[in-house]
Amino acid sequence: xxxxxxxxxxxxxxxxxxxxxxxxxxxxxxxxxxxxxxxxxxxxxxxxxxxxxxxxxxxxxxxxxxxxxxxxxxxxxxxxxxxxxxxxxxxxxxxxxxxxxxxxxxxxxxxxxxxxxxxxxxxxxxxxxxxxxxxxxxxxxxxxxxxxxxxxxxxxxxxxxxxxxxxxxxxxxxxxxxxxxxxxxxxxxxxxxxxxxxxxxxxxxxxxxxxxxxxxxxxxxxxxxxxxxxxxxxxxxxxxxxxxxxxxxxxxxxxxxxxxxxxxxxxxxxxxxxxxxxxxxxxxxxxxxxxxxxxxxx
Numbered sequence: 001x002x003x004x005x006x007x008x009x010x011x012x013x014x015x016x017x018x019x020x021x022x023x024x025x026x027x028x029x030x031x032x033x034x035x036x037x038x039x040x041x042x043x044x045x046x047x048x049x050x051x052x053x054x055x056x057x058x059x060x061x062x063x064x065x066x067x068x069x070x071x072x073x074x075x076x077x078x079x080x081x082x083x084x085x086x087x088x089x090x091x092x093x094x095x096x097x098x099x100x101x102x103x104x105x106x107x108x109x110x111x112x113x114x115x116x117x118x119x120x121x122x123x124x125x126x127x128x129x130x131x132x133x134x135x136x137x138x139x140x141x142x143x144x145x146x147x148x149x150x151x152x153x154x155x156x157x158x159x160x161x162x163x164x165x166x167x168x169x170x171x172x173x174x175x176x177x178x179x180x181x182x183x184x185x186x187x188x189x190x191x192x193x194x195x196x197x198x199x200x201x202x203x204x205x206x207x208x209x210x211x212x213x214x215x216x217x218x219x220x221x222x223x224x225x226x227x228x229x230x231x232x233x234x235x236x237x238x239x240x241x242x243x244x245x246x247x248x249x250x251x252x253x254x255x256x257x258x259x260x261x262x263x264x265x266x267x268x269x270x271x272x273x274x275x276x277x278x279x280x281x282x283x284x285x286x287x288x289x290x291x292x293x294x295x296x297x298x
């Protein structure tokens with residue numbers, strides 16, 4: 001996130017608009033010039049994390065991210081890629097700001113146009129991925145979202161996190177959950193190279209419900225969080241995705257004990273290992289050092 005709320009000159013830019021069909025009050029990037037965005041600084045979004053770097057780093061442009069990846073690849077002698085997400089493509093297209101062609105132009109200028117280029121493009125919508133498929137061989141990834149997790153460890157679905165928004169616009173009733181069925185994964189394979197499910201679609205975690213109908217505080221700390229959930233049997237999503245020829249890149253892994261199920265005993269490496277054992281091909285994480293340790297068996 002950014003420190004835009006700390007800039008009084010931008011207070012009037014906070015507006016209410018429909019974003020993916022939901023009334024949303026916030027600041028929208030399309031209301032700012034690049035020069036204005038460059039006056040903002042990054043801010044830690046999680047209150048329970050280190051806040052000491054707030055205000056230090058400006059918001060990079062996509063070109064600056066490309067340049068950094070290339071420079072660090074040359075410096076380190078290893079390939080460092082990029083993994084852009086096309087955020088809210090239907091919303092931006094409605095404003096006349098469709099960005100898919102511009103994205104491809106910038107990647108072409110970088111020399112990245114092939115399937116083996118160090119790039120993945122991801123989206124929670126489907127139509128823009130299908131459009132990109134007709135224009136590029138760069139690897140594409142269908143993201144899969146959800147609204148929450150119920151007491152039994154199953155993903156719950158509610159707008160706007162129940163289905164790709166382009167499905168909602170077209171009246172397509174299929175949900176994100178449907179997209180992870182064997183049939184849904186085979187359809188994804190017709191236009192994408194991989195699938196990026198929320199990690200709880202792979203291994204969920206359930207609450208223990210007491211006689212009073214409320215979840216039990218398993219660790220006795222007076223709070224109910226992930227530490228009071230226990231993992232349930234893995235699903236077949238990874239197996240089915242691989243059978244369809246898709247890579248699997250789940251998200252989002254976090255190392256704080258409060259965000260880990262009881263089975264992992266506060267050890268994030270244990271969670272990574274459980275998912276790696278399913279055969280995932282990569283992960284999205286806020287703590288890359290822990291993911292690498294798990295991958296390398298350390």
